[in-house]
Amino acid sequence: MGATVLQVEVHPPRVKQMLALCCSAFSWQQLCNLEYIMLHKLHFSLGVPTISFLEHFMHKCVDVGQAEVSKTLEVQALARGVVELSLADYAFTNYTPSLLTICCLALADHKLQLLCLVDLHLGGHPEAALQDCLGKLQLLVAINGTLLTQMLPFHISKKCGLFLSSE
Template sequence: MVAFTLYDCEVMKQFSPIKRKREGGTLGHEDVTPEDRPEAPVSSANVRAPVKRARNARDRKQGMEAMMNDSGIGVFETPSPSPERSPRCPRASESPSNSETLTDWGNFRDYGEACYHYKKSNELRFHPVNCLALQPQITAESRCKLVSWLIPVHRHFKLSFESFCLAINIMDRFLITTPVASDCFQLLGVTSLLIACKQVEVHSPRVKQLLSLCCDAFTKDQLCNLECIILMKLNFNLTAPTIAFFLEHLSNQRLHLGNHSQQVSIEVQKSKNFARKISELSMADYAFNRYPPSLMAICSMGLADQMLGLPCPLDKFVDGYPQKTIEDCLANLRLLVSLNQEVLQTFSEL
Protein backbone atom coordinates (compact mmCIF):
# COMPACT_ATOMS: atom_id res chain seq x y z
CA MET A 1 0.00 0.00 0.00
CA VAL A 2 1.43 3.39 -1.02
CA ALA A 3 0.87 6.40 1.30
CA PHE A 4 1.06 9.91 -0.14
CA THR A 5 2.95 12.56 1.84
CA LEU A 6 2.90 16.34 1.79
CA TYR A 7 5.95 16.31 -0.46
CA ASP A 8 4.07 14.26 -3.05
CA CYS A 9 1.22 16.78 -2.97
CA GLU A 10 3.61 19.72 -3.60
CA VAL A 11 5.14 17.92 -6.57
CA MET A 12 1.72 17.23 -8.04
CA LYS A 13 0.82 20.93 -7.69
CA GLN A 14 3.61 21.86 -10.09
CA PHE A 15 1.82 20.03 -12.90
CA SER A 16 -1.62 21.56 -12.31
CA PRO A 17 -3.73 22.63 -15.36
CA ILE A 18 -3.87 26.17 -16.85
CA LYS A 19 -5.57 29.05 -15.10
CA ARG A 20 -9.32 29.14 -15.19
CA LYS A 21 -11.69 31.88 -14.15
CA ARG A 22 -14.46 31.06 -11.80
CA GLU A 23 -17.83 31.58 -13.40
CA GLY A 24 -19.63 34.60 -12.05
CA GLY A 25 -16.48 35.77 -10.32
CA THR A 26 -15.86 39.50 -9.84
CA LEU A 27 -12.87 41.52 -10.86
CA GLY A 28 -9.93 40.93 -8.63
CA HIS A 29 -11.23 37.56 -7.56
CA GLU A 30 -9.84 35.48 -10.36
CA ASP A 31 -9.05 31.92 -9.60
CA VAL A 32 -5.30 31.40 -9.75
CA THR A 33 -3.18 28.35 -10.00
CA PRO A 34 -1.74 26.85 -6.83
CA GLU A 35 1.78 28.11 -7.54
CA ASP A 36 0.49 31.75 -7.66
CA ARG A 37 -1.32 31.49 -4.37
CA PRO A 38 0.48 32.55 -1.22
CA GLU A 39 1.43 29.55 0.81
CA ALA A 40 -0.47 29.32 4.03
CA PRO A 41 1.33 28.08 7.10
CA VAL A 42 0.78 24.40 7.57
CA SER A 43 -0.57 23.57 10.95
CA SER A 44 0.78 20.49 12.59
CA ALA A 45 -2.72 19.66 13.70
CA ASN A 46 -3.81 19.23 10.08
CA VAL A 47 -0.96 16.93 9.14
CA ARG A 48 -1.92 13.34 9.62
CA ALA A 49 0.29 10.35 9.27
CA PRO A 50 -0.86 7.63 6.90
CA VAL A 51 -3.22 5.26 8.63
CA LYS A 52 -1.79 1.77 8.79
CA ARG A 53 -4.35 -0.91 8.17
CA ALA A 54 -4.51 -3.69 10.68
CA ARG A 55 -3.36 -6.99 9.37
CA ASN A 56 -5.63 -9.97 9.34
CA ALA A 57 -5.43 -12.46 12.15
CA ARG A 58 -3.77 -15.04 9.96
CA ASP A 59 -0.88 -12.66 9.26
CA ARG A 60 -0.03 -11.96 12.87
CA LYS A 61 2.75 -14.03 14.34
CA GLN A 62 2.03 -15.59 17.66
CA GLY A 63 4.77 -15.62 20.25
CA MET A 64 5.32 -19.23 21.12
CA GLU A 65 7.20 -18.39 24.32
CA ALA A 66 3.93 -17.37 25.93
CA MET A 67 2.45 -20.82 25.40
CA MET A 68 4.62 -22.57 27.95
CA ASN A 69 5.17 -21.71 31.59
CA ASP A 70 7.33 -24.58 32.75
CA SER A 71 10.21 -26.39 31.10
CA GLY A 72 9.98 -29.40 33.38
CA ILE A 73 9.03 -32.68 31.81
CA GLY A 74 6.49 -33.39 34.53
CA VAL A 75 4.15 -30.65 33.24
CA PHE A 76 3.81 -30.34 29.47
CA GLU A 77 1.58 -27.48 28.41
CA THR A 78 -0.67 -27.91 25.41
CA PRO A 79 0.19 -25.38 22.70
CA SER A 80 -2.65 -23.30 21.34
CA PRO A 81 -3.39 -23.43 17.62
CA SER A 82 -1.27 -21.02 15.66
CA PRO A 83 -3.06 -18.64 13.29
CA GLU A 84 -0.08 -18.70 10.97
CA ARG A 85 -0.06 -21.59 8.54
CA SER A 86 2.99 -22.40 6.51
CA PRO A 87 2.87 -24.10 3.12
CA ARG A 88 2.60 -27.80 3.55
CA CYS A 89 1.05 -30.94 2.23
CA PRO A 90 -2.52 -31.59 3.39
CA ARG A 91 -2.91 -33.89 6.32
CA ALA A 92 -4.42 -37.28 5.84
CA SER A 93 -7.28 -36.26 8.12
CA GLU A 94 -8.21 -33.41 5.80
CA SER A 95 -10.54 -34.05 2.93
CA PRO A 96 -8.34 -34.35 -0.17
CA SER A 97 -9.30 -33.12 -3.59
CA ASN A 98 -10.67 -35.43 -6.25
CA SER A 99 -7.38 -35.51 -8.15
CA GLU A 100 -5.45 -36.43 -4.99
CA THR A 101 -7.99 -39.12 -4.14
CA LEU A 102 -7.73 -40.64 -7.61
CA THR A 103 -3.94 -40.52 -7.45
CA ASP A 104 -3.84 -42.24 -4.05
CA TRP A 105 -6.33 -44.83 -5.23
CA GLY A 106 -4.28 -45.49 -8.34
CA ASN A 107 -1.12 -45.88 -6.29
CA PHE A 108 -2.83 -48.33 -3.96
CA ARG A 109 -4.23 -50.33 -6.85
CA ASP A 110 -0.81 -50.61 -8.51
CA TYR A 111 1.57 -50.80 -5.54
CA GLY A 112 -0.57 -51.24 -2.42
CA GLU A 113 -0.06 -54.96 -1.88
CA ALA A 114 3.65 -54.81 -2.68
CA CYS A 115 4.18 -51.96 -0.21
CA TYR A 116 2.15 -53.75 2.44
CA HIS A 117 4.15 -56.98 2.19
CA TYR A 118 7.42 -55.05 2.23
CA LYS A 119 6.43 -53.09 5.35
CA LYS A 120 5.05 -56.21 7.01
CA SER A 121 8.29 -58.12 6.41
CA ASN A 122 10.32 -55.33 8.08
CA GLU A 123 7.90 -54.75 10.94
CA LEU A 124 9.68 -56.80 13.60
CA ARG A 125 13.03 -55.31 12.64
CA PHE A 126 11.82 -51.80 13.48
CA HIS A 127 9.62 -52.75 16.45
CA PRO A 128 11.14 -51.38 19.71
CA VAL A 129 9.83 -53.87 22.26
CA ASN A 130 10.58 -53.08 25.94
CA CYS A 131 12.32 -49.84 25.03
CA LEU A 132 12.53 -48.76 28.70
CA ALA A 133 14.24 -51.91 29.95
CA LEU A 134 17.69 -50.26 30.02
CA GLN A 135 16.55 -46.79 31.09
CA PRO A 136 17.31 -46.09 34.77
CA GLN A 137 15.77 -42.59 34.79
CA ILE A 138 12.94 -42.85 32.25
CA THR A 139 9.74 -44.45 33.50
CA ALA A 140 6.54 -45.48 31.75
CA GLU A 141 4.78 -42.54 33.39
CA SER A 142 7.27 -39.97 32.07
CA ARG A 143 7.06 -41.54 28.62
CA CYS A 144 3.26 -41.28 28.75
CA LYS A 145 3.49 -37.59 29.64
CA LEU A 146 5.91 -36.87 26.81
CA VAL A 147 3.90 -38.72 24.16
CA SER A 148 0.68 -37.10 25.40
CA TRP A 149 2.38 -33.72 25.04
CA LEU A 150 3.63 -34.51 21.53
CA ILE A 151 0.07 -35.23 20.35
CA PRO A 152 -1.11 -31.57 20.50
CA VAL A 153 2.36 -30.40 19.45
CA HIS A 154 2.22 -32.26 16.13
CA ARG A 155 -1.30 -30.94 15.54
CA HIS A 156 -0.15 -27.43 16.42
CA PHE A 157 2.28 -27.60 13.50
CA LYS A 158 -0.37 -29.23 11.24
CA LEU A 159 1.77 -32.34 10.81
CA SER A 160 0.54 -35.64 9.45
CA PHE A 161 -0.30 -38.65 11.59
CA GLU A 162 2.55 -40.50 9.87
CA SER A 163 5.04 -37.95 11.22
CA PHE A 164 3.76 -38.43 14.76
CA CYS A 165 3.91 -42.23 14.56
CA LEU A 166 7.40 -42.16 13.07
CA ALA A 167 8.59 -39.74 15.77
CA ILE A 168 7.45 -42.13 18.52
CA ASN A 169 9.13 -45.02 16.72
CA ILE A 170 12.41 -43.10 16.41
CA MET A 171 12.29 -42.11 20.08
CA ASP A 172 11.60 -45.66 21.31
CA ARG A 173 14.29 -47.18 19.11
CA PHE A 174 16.82 -44.70 20.43
CA LEU A 175 15.83 -45.52 24.01
CA ILE A 176 16.84 -49.12 23.35
CA THR A 177 20.36 -48.10 22.35
CA THR A 178 21.24 -45.23 24.71
CA PRO A 179 20.43 -44.33 28.33
CA VAL A 180 18.77 -40.90 28.52
CA ALA A 181 18.72 -38.52 31.47
CA SER A 182 15.30 -37.43 32.65
CA ASP A 183 16.08 -33.74 32.13
CA CYS A 184 16.92 -34.41 28.46
CA PHE A 185 13.89 -36.56 27.70
CA GLN A 186 11.80 -33.69 26.36
CA LEU A 187 14.66 -32.71 24.04
CA LEU A 188 14.67 -36.28 22.73
CA GLY A 189 10.95 -35.99 21.97
CA VAL A 190 11.15 -32.80 19.93
CA THR A 191 14.32 -33.95 18.16
CA SER A 192 12.63 -37.20 17.15
CA LEU A 193 9.68 -35.19 15.87
CA LEU A 194 12.02 -32.99 13.82
CA ILE A 195 13.73 -36.02 12.26
CA ALA A 196 10.35 -37.58 11.42
CA CYS A 197 9.18 -34.34 9.80
CA LYS A 198 12.30 -34.17 7.66
CA GLN A 199 11.54 -37.71 6.53
CA VAL A 200 7.80 -37.28 5.88
CA GLU A 201 6.78 -33.64 5.54
CA VAL A 202 7.54 -31.16 2.78
CA HIS A 203 8.08 -28.34 5.31
CA SER A 204 9.36 -29.24 8.78
CA PRO A 205 9.07 -26.96 11.83
CA ARG A 206 11.95 -24.64 12.56
CA VAL A 207 14.37 -25.51 15.32
CA LYS A 208 13.59 -22.22 17.04
CA GLN A 209 9.88 -23.06 17.13
CA LEU A 210 10.50 -26.47 18.67
CA LEU A 211 12.85 -25.07 21.29
CA SER A 212 10.37 -22.35 22.23
CA LEU A 213 7.82 -25.04 23.06
CA CYS A 214 10.37 -26.33 25.57
CA CYS A 215 10.59 -22.83 27.12
CA ASP A 216 14.04 -22.46 25.58
CA ALA A 217 15.41 -24.88 28.16
CA PHE A 218 17.69 -26.29 25.46
CA THR A 219 19.92 -24.70 22.85
CA LYS A 220 20.06 -25.17 19.12
CA ASP A 221 23.47 -26.81 19.40
CA GLN A 222 22.12 -29.35 21.87
CA LEU A 223 19.26 -30.27 19.55
CA CYS A 224 21.52 -30.55 16.49
CA ASN A 225 24.05 -32.67 18.40
CA LEU A 226 21.31 -35.00 19.64
CA GLU A 227 19.93 -35.23 16.11
CA CYS A 228 23.31 -36.46 14.85
CA ILE A 229 23.58 -38.96 17.71
CA ILE A 230 20.11 -40.37 16.98
CA LEU A 231 20.86 -40.78 13.28
CA MET A 232 24.15 -42.55 14.01
CA LYS A 233 22.61 -44.83 16.64
CA LEU A 234 19.80 -45.79 14.26
CA ASN A 235 22.26 -46.13 11.37
CA PHE A 236 20.06 -43.73 9.35
CA ASN A 237 17.31 -46.38 9.10
CA LEU A 238 14.22 -44.20 9.36
CA THR A 239 11.63 -45.78 7.04
CA ALA A 240 9.94 -47.79 9.77
CA PRO A 241 6.48 -49.34 9.34
CA THR A 242 4.02 -47.35 11.44
CA ILE A 243 0.42 -47.60 12.58
CA ALA A 244 -0.41 -44.75 10.21
CA PHE A 245 0.71 -46.78 7.18
CA PHE A 246 -1.29 -49.86 8.14
CA LEU A 247 -4.40 -47.81 8.95
CA GLU A 248 -4.20 -46.23 5.52
CA HIS A 249 -3.76 -49.63 3.90
CA LEU A 250 -6.74 -51.11 5.75
CA SER A 251 -8.88 -48.14 4.74
CA ASN A 252 -7.96 -48.54 1.08
CA GLN A 253 -8.72 -52.24 1.27
CA ARG A 254 -12.18 -51.53 2.62
CA LEU A 255 -12.78 -48.98 -0.12
CA HIS A 256 -11.75 -51.58 -2.68
CA LEU A 257 -14.15 -54.17 -1.25
CA GLY A 258 -16.94 -51.58 -1.21
CA ASN A 259 -16.37 -50.64 -4.87
CA HIS A 260 -15.40 -47.13 -3.74
CA SER A 261 -19.04 -46.13 -3.22
CA GLN A 262 -19.86 -42.84 -1.54
CA GLN A 263 -21.49 -44.46 1.49
CA VAL A 264 -18.53 -46.76 2.06
CA SER A 265 -16.12 -43.84 1.65
CA ILE A 266 -17.89 -41.86 4.38
CA GLU A 267 -17.92 -44.84 6.75
CA VAL A 268 -14.26 -45.62 6.13
CA GLN A 269 -13.22 -42.00 6.72
CA LYS A 270 -15.11 -41.86 10.02
CA SER A 271 -13.65 -45.15 11.16
CA LYS A 272 -10.11 -44.16 10.16
CA ASN A 273 -10.27 -40.83 12.00
CA PHE A 274 -11.57 -42.47 15.17
CA ALA A 275 -9.00 -45.25 14.88
CA ARG A 276 -6.26 -42.61 14.80
CA LYS A 277 -7.47 -41.16 18.10
CA ILE A 278 -7.44 -44.62 19.65
CA SER A 279 -3.96 -45.26 18.25
CA GLU A 280 -2.68 -42.01 19.78
CA LEU A 281 -3.90 -43.15 23.18
CA SER A 282 -2.29 -46.55 22.76
CA MET A 283 1.08 -45.08 21.75
CA ALA A 284 1.14 -43.04 24.97
CA ASP A 285 0.52 -46.18 27.05
CA TYR A 286 3.69 -48.22 27.48
CA ALA A 287 1.65 -51.40 27.98
CA PHE A 288 0.86 -51.43 24.23
CA ASN A 289 4.53 -51.26 23.28
CA ARG A 290 4.62 -55.04 22.89
CA TYR A 291 2.06 -55.07 20.06
CA PRO A 292 3.36 -54.58 16.49
CA PRO A 293 1.96 -51.65 14.47
CA SER A 294 -0.03 -53.80 12.04
CA LEU A 295 -1.88 -55.50 14.90
CA MET A 296 -2.55 -52.16 16.58
CA ALA A 297 -3.96 -50.81 13.32
CA ILE A 298 -6.27 -53.80 12.89
CA CYS A 299 -7.57 -53.63 16.46
CA SER A 300 -7.92 -49.84 16.46
CA MET A 301 -9.94 -49.96 13.26
CA GLY A 302 -12.07 -52.80 14.59
CA LEU A 303 -12.79 -51.02 17.87
CA ALA A 304 -13.61 -47.81 16.02
CA ASP A 305 -16.12 -49.69 13.87
CA GLN A 306 -17.75 -51.22 16.94
CA MET A 307 -18.04 -47.89 18.76
CA LEU A 308 -19.43 -46.15 15.66
CA GLY A 309 -21.87 -48.96 14.92
CA LEU A 310 -20.32 -49.74 11.54
CA PRO A 311 -19.77 -53.15 9.93
CA CYS A 312 -16.58 -54.70 11.27
CA PRO A 313 -15.05 -57.11 8.71
CA LEU A 314 -11.89 -57.78 10.74
CA ASP A 315 -11.64 -61.39 9.56
CA LYS A 316 -10.88 -60.16 6.02
CA PHE A 317 -7.87 -58.11 7.13
CA VAL A 318 -6.26 -60.25 9.83
CA ASP A 319 -2.96 -61.50 8.48
CA GLY A 320 -1.00 -64.06 10.48
CA TYR A 321 -2.21 -63.18 13.99
CA PRO A 322 -3.81 -65.76 16.30
CA GLN A 323 -7.35 -65.03 17.37
CA LYS A 324 -6.32 -65.02 21.02
CA THR A 325 -3.74 -62.28 20.39
CA ILE A 326 -6.31 -60.14 18.60
CA GLU A 327 -8.88 -60.58 21.36
CA ASP A 328 -6.29 -59.69 24.01
CA CYS A 329 -5.31 -56.51 22.19
CA LEU A 330 -8.95 -55.54 21.61
CA ALA A 331 -9.80 -56.07 25.28
CA ASN A 332 -6.91 -53.87 26.39
CA LEU A 333 -7.91 -51.18 23.90
CA ARG A 334 -11.50 -51.19 25.17
CA LEU A 335 -10.25 -50.74 28.72
CA LEU A 336 -7.92 -47.93 27.64
CA VAL A 337 -10.71 -46.08 25.83
CA SER A 338 -13.15 -46.51 28.72
CA LEU A 339 -10.61 -44.98 31.11
CA ASN A 340 -9.81 -42.06 28.82
CA GLN A 341 -13.14 -40.87 27.47
CA GLU A 342 -12.42 -37.24 28.36
CA VAL A 343 -8.93 -37.36 26.88
CA LEU A 344 -10.27 -38.93 23.71
CA GLN A 345 -12.85 -36.16 23.42
CA THR A 346 -10.12 -33.55 23.93
CA PHE A 347 -8.00 -35.08 21.19
CA SER A 348 -10.99 -35.04 18.86
CA GLU A 349 -11.50 -31.31 19.43
CA LEU A 350 -7.86 -30.37 18.74
Protein backbone atom coordinates in the same frame (compact mmCIF):
# COMPACT_ATOMS: atom_id res chain seq x y z
CA MET B 1 19.84 -30.42 3.78
CA GLY B 2 20.09 -33.70 5.61
CA ALA B 3 18.43 -36.83 4.33
CA THR B 4 15.58 -38.38 6.26
CA VAL B 5 16.39 -41.84 7.52
CA LEU B 6 13.62 -44.20 8.57
CA GLN B 7 14.38 -46.71 11.28
CA VAL B 8 11.79 -49.22 12.38
CA GLU B 9 12.53 -51.05 15.60
CA VAL B 10 10.38 -54.16 15.67
CA HIS B 11 11.66 -55.50 18.98
CA PRO B 12 13.04 -52.54 20.94
CA PRO B 13 15.14 -53.39 23.99
CA ARG B 14 13.29 -53.12 27.27
CA VAL B 15 14.33 -50.53 29.83
CA LYS B 16 15.30 -53.39 32.16
CA GLN B 17 17.69 -54.74 29.50
CA MET B 18 19.21 -51.30 28.96
CA LEU B 19 19.68 -50.83 32.70
CA ALA B 20 21.52 -54.17 32.86
CA LEU B 21 23.82 -53.06 30.02
CA CYS B 22 24.63 -49.91 32.06
CA CYS B 23 25.40 -52.05 35.15
CA SER B 24 22.40 -50.42 36.85
CA ALA B 25 24.24 -47.08 37.02
CA PHE B 26 20.95 -45.27 36.31
CA SER B 27 17.40 -45.49 37.62
CA TRP B 28 14.54 -46.35 35.27
CA GLN B 29 13.41 -42.71 35.19
CA GLN B 30 16.95 -41.40 34.60
CA LEU B 31 17.39 -43.72 31.62
CA CYS B 32 14.07 -42.65 30.10
CA ASN B 33 14.99 -38.99 30.60
CA LEU B 34 18.41 -39.58 29.04
CA GLU B 35 16.78 -41.17 25.99
CA TYR B 36 14.48 -38.17 25.63
CA ILE B 37 17.42 -35.73 25.88
CA MET B 38 19.45 -37.65 23.29
CA LEU B 39 16.57 -37.81 20.81
CA HIS B 40 15.86 -34.11 21.32
CA LYS B 41 19.52 -33.12 20.83
CA LEU B 42 19.77 -35.24 17.69
CA HIS B 43 16.57 -33.65 16.31
CA PHE B 44 14.97 -37.03 15.84
CA SER B 45 11.50 -37.07 14.38
CA LEU B 46 9.88 -40.20 15.70
CA GLY B 47 7.34 -41.54 13.26
CA VAL B 48 4.82 -44.23 13.87
CA PRO B 49 4.13 -46.79 11.13
CA THR B 50 0.72 -47.53 12.64
CA ILE B 51 -0.84 -44.55 10.86
CA SER B 52 0.32 -45.88 7.48
CA PHE B 53 -1.36 -49.20 8.25
CA LEU B 54 -4.63 -47.36 8.99
CA GLU B 55 -4.75 -45.99 5.48
CA HIS B 56 -3.65 -49.30 3.95
CA PHE B 57 -6.34 -51.35 5.69
CA MET B 58 -9.05 -48.76 4.99
CA HIS B 59 -8.18 -48.76 1.28
CA LYS B 60 -8.47 -52.55 1.30
CA CYS B 61 -11.97 -52.33 2.78
CA VAL B 62 -13.09 -49.81 0.17
CA ASP B 63 -11.44 -51.67 -2.72
CA VAL B 64 -13.25 -54.94 -1.97
CA GLY B 65 -16.56 -53.12 -1.54
CA GLN B 66 -16.90 -53.77 2.19
CA ALA B 67 -17.55 -50.14 3.01
CA GLU B 68 -18.57 -46.75 1.71
CA VAL B 69 -15.88 -44.09 1.61
CA SER B 70 -17.76 -41.77 4.01
CA LYS B 71 -18.07 -44.51 6.63
CA THR B 72 -14.41 -45.51 6.32
CA LEU B 73 -13.39 -41.90 6.91
CA GLU B 74 -15.32 -41.90 10.19
CA VAL B 75 -13.81 -45.22 11.26
CA GLN B 76 -10.37 -44.00 10.28
CA ALA B 77 -10.75 -40.77 12.29
CA LEU B 78 -11.83 -42.65 15.42
CA ALA B 79 -9.14 -45.32 14.96
CA ARG B 80 -6.51 -42.58 14.53
CA GLY B 81 -7.59 -41.09 17.86
CA VAL B 82 -7.33 -44.48 19.57
CA VAL B 83 -3.90 -45.05 17.99
CA GLU B 84 -2.72 -41.68 19.32
CA LEU B 85 -3.90 -42.61 22.81
CA SER B 86 -2.09 -45.94 22.59
CA LEU B 87 1.21 -44.26 21.70
CA ALA B 88 1.41 -42.78 25.19
CA ASP B 89 0.89 -46.12 26.93
CA TYR B 90 3.75 -48.61 27.37
CA ALA B 91 1.24 -51.49 27.39
CA PHE B 92 0.97 -51.21 23.62
CA THR B 93 4.68 -51.41 22.77
CA ASN B 94 4.38 -55.20 22.77
CA TYR B 95 2.15 -55.20 19.70
CA THR B 96 3.25 -54.92 16.09
CA PRO B 97 1.95 -51.84 14.27
CA SER B 98 -0.29 -53.95 12.01
CA LEU B 99 -1.87 -55.78 14.97
CA LEU B 100 -2.46 -52.53 16.86
CA THR B 101 -3.96 -50.94 13.75
CA ILE B 102 -6.34 -53.81 13.02
CA CYS B 103 -7.56 -53.74 16.62
CA CYS B 104 -7.97 -49.93 16.62
CA LEU B 105 -9.99 -50.17 13.41
CA ALA B 106 -12.13 -53.01 14.76
CA LEU B 107 -12.79 -51.06 17.97
CA ALA B 108 -13.69 -47.94 15.98
CA ASP B 109 -15.98 -50.02 13.76
CA HIS B 110 -17.68 -51.45 16.85
CA LYS B 111 -18.05 -48.04 18.55
CA LEU B 112 -19.58 -46.54 15.41
CA GLN B 113 -21.80 -49.63 15.00
CA LEU B 114 -20.90 -50.23 11.37
CA LEU B 115 -21.17 -54.01 11.67
CA CYS B 116 -17.89 -55.72 10.86
CA LEU B 117 -16.37 -53.27 8.44
CA VAL B 118 -12.91 -54.49 9.42
CA ASP B 119 -11.83 -58.12 9.22
CA LEU B 120 -9.75 -58.83 12.34
CA HIS B 121 -7.89 -61.60 10.54
CA LEU B 122 -6.74 -59.32 7.72
CA GLY B 123 -3.21 -59.19 9.16
CA GLY B 124 -2.98 -62.90 9.95
CA HIS B 125 -2.43 -62.37 13.68
CA PRO B 126 -3.19 -65.07 16.29
CA GLU B 127 -6.63 -64.86 17.88
CA ALA B 128 -5.21 -64.63 21.40
CA ALA B 129 -3.08 -61.59 20.47
CA LEU B 130 -6.05 -59.90 18.78
CA GLN B 131 -8.31 -60.40 21.80
CA ASP B 132 -5.61 -59.28 24.24
CA CYS B 133 -4.94 -56.08 22.29
CA LEU B 134 -8.66 -55.37 21.82
CA GLY B 135 -9.29 -55.77 25.54
CA LYS B 136 -6.51 -53.35 26.42
CA LEU B 137 -7.73 -50.85 23.81
CA GLN B 138 -11.27 -50.99 25.19
CA LEU B 139 -9.92 -50.24 28.66
CA LEU B 140 -7.75 -47.42 27.27
CA VAL B 141 -10.78 -45.82 25.58
CA ALA B 142 -12.94 -46.25 28.68
CA ILE B 143 -10.34 -44.56 30.88
CA ASN B 144 -9.51 -41.79 28.39
CA GLY B 145 -12.95 -41.17 26.87
CA THR B 146 -12.93 -37.47 27.72
CA LEU B 147 -9.53 -36.93 26.13
CA LEU B 148 -10.54 -38.90 23.05
CA THR B 149 -13.68 -36.76 22.74
CA GLN B 150 -11.51 -33.66 22.57
CA MET B 151 -9.35 -35.22 19.83
CA LEU B 152 -12.25 -36.14 17.54
CA PRO B 153 -14.71 -34.14 15.46
CA PHE B 154 -17.92 -33.56 17.44
CA HIS B 155 -20.17 -35.65 15.16
CA ILE B 156 -17.93 -38.71 15.51
CA SER B 157 -17.72 -38.38 19.30
CA LYS B 158 -21.49 -38.10 19.48
CA LYS B 159 -22.10 -40.97 17.06
CA CYS B 160 -19.93 -43.44 18.98
CA GLY B 161 -21.26 -42.43 22.39
CA LEU B 162 -18.13 -40.69 23.63
CA PHE B 163 -19.73 -37.28 23.88
CA LEU B 164 -20.31 -36.37 27.51
CA SER B 165 -22.82 -33.60 28.01
CA SER B 166 -22.16 -31.03 30.72
CA GLU B 167 -25.72 -31.29 32.03
